[in-house]
Amino acid sequence: MASLSSWKEIPLGGLIKEPQSSRYNKTGSWRxxxxxxxxxxxxxxTLCWVYCPEPAILELPKxxxxxxxxxxNxxxxxxxxxxxxCGICSQVCPTKAIKMVPEVS
Ligand code: SF4
Ligand code: SF4
Incomplete structure (x- = not known):
């Protein structure tokens, strides 16, 4: 029976080699x-901005x-x-200003 590796022999995993690299993962394709x-x-x-888990709600000075x-402003x-x-923004919006509609490609 083969012996198990010790934790010191296991290669490191989950390393983030480039800070902010998650911006390359465009999660909008899951929708x-x-x-x-x-x-x-x-x-x-601001409730949608606070609750969005991504965050994908932008607060713009427009x-x-x-x-x-x-x-x-x-x-x-x-x-x-x-x-x-995910629809969280639609759920928390007190005026129902955000509606979820089917994604069409
Ligand atoms: S549906 Fe709303 S809460 Fe969910 S990720 Fe999109 S913007 Fe954020
Ligand atoms: S009213 Fe609705 S859409 Fe506007 S900031 Fe609040 S939660 Fe967001």
Missing amino acids: TERPVLEQDACIRC PYTTKKGIKY VTYEINYDYCKG
């Missing part, structure tokens, strides 16, 4: 549903005025390169 954000329904509460004339947008379509 079956995509979140669609309705800017006029968004009250800029002014936006709603059709009713409400002015905001920031805009939330979704980075579809990394959004996995």
